[in-house]
Amino acid sequence: MKKTLKTLLVTTGLLGLSFGLAALKPTTAKAAEKLPAQTTKELKDKGTLTIGLEGTFAPYSYRKDGKLTGFEVELGKKIAKEMGLKAKFVPTKWDGLIAGVDTGKFDIVLNNVTITKERQEKYLFSKPYIYSHFALITKKNTNLTKLSQIKGQKIAAGTGTDNALVAKKYKADVVPSSDFTTSLDLIKQDRAKGAINSMSAWYAYKKDHSTKGLKATDVSSEEDPAKIGALMAKKNTSLQKSVNKALDKLRKDGQLEKLSKKYVGGDITK
The missing domain is CATH 3.40.190.10 (Periplasmic binding protein-like II)
Structure with a gap:
């Protein structure tokens, strides 16, 4: 009787362990399926x-x-x-x-x-x-508000960026810029007539920095938003x-x- 009871307990324990492992398997399998091999x-x-x-x-x-x-x-x-x-x-x-x-x-x-x-x-x-809308950033007192007007003008844009491609497309004289702040500085220092960037970058910059004397014009009527x-x-x-x-x-x-x-x-x- 003791032997039978002992065998039963061991068997029950093993079954319990099996059920425990079985309960874990779906979770593990599900995690593995989340990312293809x-x-x-x-x-x-x-x-x-x-x-x-x-x-x-x-x-x-x-x-x-x-x-x-x-x-x-x-x-x-x-x-x-x-x-x-x-x-x-x-x-x-x-x-x-x-x-x-x-x-x-x-x-x-x-x-x-x-x-x-x-x-x-x-x-x-x-x-x-x-979907990024292009912006033409200039001084407020300029009449430069369209991409069709930047031909031959010095326009700041990051080297190899889509902003630079747009500037070249409209035949601007591209002034290399390492970042957004540098582009604005180039405009303020009259080393560039304007800059091409995104409206979203302009809005974000305005949150924490002064843009006194500058303006940004959405030029999506001339250039489709970038995907x-x-x-x-x-x-x-x-x-x-x-x-x-x-x-x-x-x-x-x-x-x-x-x-x-x-x-x-x-x-x-x-």
Whole structure:
């Protein structure tokens, strides 16, 4: 009887352990299904979404009290979370960002990168998460308010940026600028007649800085808003699908719009 009872207890214990393991299996399986195996293979580091950005371009990515923050910083964290990953940010100068994708330095770039046909020939993009309106920034006392007027004028724009491409398209004399603040300084010092950037960057800058004597004109009637997406290597098709899935979720539940309103003061995601 004792032997039978002992056997029964051991059997019951094993059954209980089996049930416990069985209860854990669905959760583990579900977690594994959250990110396709192929996507995991395409990541630079397992369990991490490595993100390239400048970290000097408010309101998208910048430092506040020494801490990296901004629209694209929070967006990167949310995308990574939806994918079951940890976000790792690698601040890099603009001219090294796209090259960083080529060398595998990071998985994606979140840095207000416009989706263009030329770039799509070499890289993959996620679905757009921003629709950025171009702005022509000038002194208030100037009559320069249209892109059609900048031909031959000195216009500040970041080297290799979409702003510079627009300036060249309208035959301006492009003055290289390293960041938004420098562009405004060039205008104030009469070293440039104006600058091309985004309306959202202008609004964000105005929150904490004086723009006395300057004005920004929305030129979307001449140049369509730029579609902004996450840039990644051409070969990483599974990663693209996973990032798009995360963005769809963030858009559907309103988180994308909330981020836009928090950092820009309006919805620039549509």
